[in-house]
Amino acid sequence: EKKLKQLHGxxxxxxxxGKQASGKLSDQAKTEWTxxxxxxxxxxxxxxxxxxxxxxxxxxxxDLQKAIKDANAAVESLKNYLAxxxxx
Numbered sequence: 001e002k003k004l005k006q007l008h009g010x011x012x013x014x015x016x017x018g019k020q021a022s023g024k025l026s027d028q029a030k031t032e033w034t035x036x037x038x039x040x041x042x043x044x045x046x047x048x049x050x051x052x053x054x055x056x057x058x059x060x061x062x063d064l065q066k067a068i069k070d071a072n073a074a075v076e077s078l079k080n081y082l083a084x085x086x087x088x
Contacts, residue, residue: 001051003068004067004068007068007075008048014040014079014082015044018033018036025086032081033081036081040077043071046070047071
């Protein structure tokens with residue numbers, strides 16, 4: 001649960017950074033960002049759903065591990081994209 005909350009926060013932060021920088025991106029970079037952001041938002045929603053299930057006692061370890069794996073992948077994809085395309 002703690003890891004999912006941490007990943008949810010990271011996804012929020014990275015999506016916010018990308019949204020702020022999106023006005024400065026080329027058309028191709030914006031298209032790529034839109035695709036990555038959609039995947040990340042889906043992963044963030046899944047994390048939220050699994051967290052709710054945890055609190056209700058209705059999740060299993062398989063769902064938990066998949067949500068963590070998918071959220072980690074989304075975080076890494078966003079970090080890599082931002083590092084490559086957005087100058088601080």
